[in-house]
Amino acid sequence: MFVEKSGYIVSRHTREVNGQLEMSLFIKTSEGTVKVLPDKQFCVFFTDAPVDVLQRDVSGIQLVESHYQSFDGQLVTLVQSRSLTLHQQMIALVKKAGYLVFEEDIKAHNRYLMERNIRGAVRFIGIPDPARQIYTQARVITGHYQPNWKVWSLDIETSVSSNTLLSIGITATDQRIAFVVTDQATDSPFIQRFNDEKSLLLAFIRYVKKHSPDIFIGWNLIGFDLHFIDQRCQVLGIRPAFGVNGESWNIRSSDMQGKYFASIPGRVALDGITLLRVGGYHFESFSLNNVSKEILDDGKLLHGGDRWQEIERLHREDLDAFVAYNLQDCDLVLRIFDKLKLIELQQTRVDLTGIPLEQTGGSVAAFENLYLPRLHKSGWVAPAWTEDPFVASPGGFVMSSIPGLYKNVLVFDFKSLYPSIIRTFHIDPLARIVAADSKHGSLNNSNKLVPGYLGASFDRQQAILPLLVGELAQAREEAKRLDNGILSYAIKIIMNSFYGVLGSNVCRFYHAELASSITMRGHELLGKTKIWMEERDAKVIYGDTDSLFVTFNRDQEDPHALGQALCEQINACLTAWCQDYAQLDSYLELEFERVYDRFFMPTIRGQEEGSKKRYAGKSKGELVFKGLEAARTDWTQLARQFQRTLFEKVFNDENPVAFIQETISKLRAGDYDELLVYSKQLSRPLSSYTKNKPPHVRAAAMIDQKRAELGQPLEYDKGRKRVHYFYQRSGILPYEGPSDLVDLDYEHYIEKQIEPIADSILPFFKTNMASLLSQQISLL
Incomplete structure (x- = not known):
């Protein structure tokens, strides 16, 4: 008997079982998470090979002459396979025969959901098997179910010296427990003790099955915690049955990028x-200790590069303190997720685009989920993957600046510039193809085409993407009206990703004409806006991508009133120009963002030419630094603090000379020693730095050499880790603690950290660092 349920898709999977395709959806319902097997399961692709040249007598294969056409204008054949093996064999057969394949890489479960406009919430009807919590022969449609997620924050502790698992900590709204390998006695209700790793892991698997969490969260959760648990399961011969109903998880890595991915039937792993990063947050360091201090004003109970030694000591000697450390890490992650609503943001992205819940990136997948169903509805299939060379599109508009120290600088921004260009100028993959055929006379299209760049044109009636952007823009305005910040931000992420997707050769729709028609149109619009502004007595001192920085020689007038008036005039110019250009409705909108009471635009160091993407300003009492040392984590704390204080004085019309001289004197006296540590991230594994070895690489190599000599695991062999170092008079050394800071090379810090910052501003005070330093020497 068929039963109907509502729920939310937690995970989706496709595999081959006994020579047949099994597509499964794990759906969270009010009674628990169940496995749903949709009816009529196929692997699908399209080809320009005619039906009569393909094999038609193979069981499990269906060939259909479709009404769809390729971007080459050819009708295509639909190939449906009942198994993954047959799917791959048919793709190989078609390619060997010299024909093209289309959409062959789209996974069966993703296509099934995408074509039905299913995102997260669903209704389904199927035949239940209560013993196995499975529904078969199911039909699934979109629904409105809102899940109440059971979230577990997970953190493990390991022995660096023996490479073994010491504990697994879990905290949740109703859970707080640590599984620990130990022989120490304890009365703590939070601790479960085990004699060995195998017993611990088997007990943890049983615990997960019993309490059935939906989402695991953590810090570097997949790449470290789950990966380490998976490795220990393999070594100990344990099946990692962490999925619903004891199904095994799959922890895999991308050899290309060094990233790890987790596929857990019926559960999701989300890394903080x-x-x-998806949420647009920026921190000096993404370490848990640093982020929790900034977000929560709380931190880890132990931190620092050598904390592993103290962790192992606590594990041997003080079990309660060891567990407190483990569970504090879990608590911090849970509180960060709650405060920043990270799971709500991720679910909102799923609700908008249909990407899998565990897919934290996926701009291309989100684009295809939204675009492909609309493309198919229009009677087309996506283009085949091409091996044509990648042609990068021009970047965003960046004009040379006019350096100087200013008062009342007005900043104007185009609202969602690239999405607005797509919408206004009908930029779209299908519209480009239709327009090209129209220009060559193969289609009877009497409508005017919208010109693009690199020879492209766009058919305004066949454009899909502008309508999609319009829908999203309207949804965002409604989200703003309802004060739904999460939804508004999620829509913004999606809309702003479209340009990057079309300009990336990891997207099947990539074409240089598409991305260039966006960025080069942006160049044109910024250039025209600059001209219109200067015709209205404004002086544009800088422009970057979607922003213009403007001054007026009208100190007696209110800059805010000037800005509002200029903004209205420019928007009227944009509307009129779009009509004159190609009878286009303008969705371009310039916004008056802010006034900097004081503003500094530097020169390129050592030159007279104005800099780009670097400035400082003060607006409503707030100091803002862009690209300067105060905003860069690879400069010392001294340099960053020095620049902030320097500009506080300059923007308050104080002469900074005395402050600079005082800073140099205190530096040489040793007052700032703990502010002289550099911090920089390794961008790749240490071994890949062969020719050029910058200071942070040399410091990391010193640490790993020392660890190798002690028989300890290497710390920087996989890269992507922050290195701390400093300069003694004898040269560079890695920094491990305050006691290292002896015999410091103060002259290095004056020359490399203080002097470049000071010399950017001192010419406005008729002096320079060379002069100040010579004065100090003469006084000595």
Whole structure:
């Protein structure tokens, strides 16, 4: 008997079982998470090979002459396979025969959901098997179910010296427990003790099955915690049955990028670091200790590069303190997720685009989920992957600046510039193809085409993407009206990703004409806006991508009133120009963002030419630094603090000379020693630095050499880790603690950290660092 349920898709999978395709959806319902097997499961692709040249007598293969056409204008054949093996064999057969294949890489479960406009919430009807929590022969449609997620924050502790698992900590709204390998006695209700790793892991698997969490969260969760647990399961011969109903998880890595991915039937693993980056957060360091201090004003109970030694000591000697450390890390992650609503943001992205819940990136997947169903509805299939060479499109508009120290600088921004260009100028993959055919006379299209760049044109009636952007823009305005910040931000992420997707050769729709028609149109619009502004007595001192920085020689007038008036005039110019250009409705909108009461635009160091992407300003009492040393984590704390204080004085019309001289004197006296540590991230594994070895690489190599000599695991062999170092008079050394800071090379810090910052501003005070330093020497 068929039963109907509502729920939310937690995970989706496709595999081959007994020579047949099994597509499964794990759906969270009010009674628990169940496995749903949709009816009529196929692997699908399209080809320009005619039906009569393909094999038609193979069981499990269906060939259909479709009404769809390729971007080459050819009708295509639909190939449906009942198994993954047959799917791959048919793709190979078609390619060997010299024909093209289209959309062959789209996974069966993703296509099934995408074509039905299913995102996260669903309704389904199927035949239940209560014993196995499975529904078969199911039909699934979109629904409105809102899940109440059971979230576990997970953190493990390991022995660096023996490469073994010491503990697994879990915290949740109703859970707080640590599984520990130990022989120490304890009365703590939070601790479960085990004699060995195998017993611990088997007990943890049983615990997960019993309490059935939906989402695991953590810090570097997949790449470290889950990966380490998976490795220990392999070594100990344990099946990693962490999925719903004891199904095994799959922890895999991308050899290309060194990233790790987790596929857990019926559960999801979400990493805090990745979600913060998706959410647009920026931190000096994404370490848990640093982020929790900034977000929560709280931190880890132990921190520092050598904390592993103290962790192992606590594990041997003080079990309660060891567990407190483990569970504090879990608590910090849980509190960060709660405060920043990271799971709500991720679910919102799923609801908008249909990407899998565990997919924290996926701009290309999000674009295809939204675009492909609309493309198919229009009667087309996506283009085949091409091996044509990648042609990078021009970047955003960046004009040379007019350096100087200013008062009342007005900043104007185009609202969602690239999405607005797509919408206004009908930029779209299909519209480009239709327009090209129209120009060559193969289609009877009497409508005017919208010109693009690099020879492209766009058919305004066949454009899909502008309508999609319009829908998203309207949804964002509604989200703003309802004060739904999460939804508004999620829509912004999606809309702003479209340009990057079209300009990336990892997207099947990539074409240089598409991305260039966006960025070069942006160049044109910024250039025209600059001309219109200067015709209205404004002086444009800088422009970058979607922003213009403007001054007026009208100190007696209110800069805010000037800005509002100029903004209205420019928007009227944009509307009129779009009509004159190609009878286009303008969705371009310039916004008056702010006034900098004081503003500094530097020169390129050592030159007279104005800099780009570097400035400082003060607006409503707030100091803002862009690209300067105060905003860069690879400069010392001294340099950053020095620049902030320097500009506080300059923007308050104080002469900074005395402050600079005092800073140099205190530096040489040793007052700032703990502010002289450099910090820089390794961008790749240490071994890949062969020719050029910058200071942070040399410091990391010293640390790993020392660890190798002690028989300890290397710390920087995989890269992507922050290195701390400093300069003694004898040269560079890695920094491990305050006691290292002896015999410092103060002259290095004056020359490399203080002097470049001071010399950017001192010419406005008729002096320079060379002069100040010579004065100090003469006084000595």
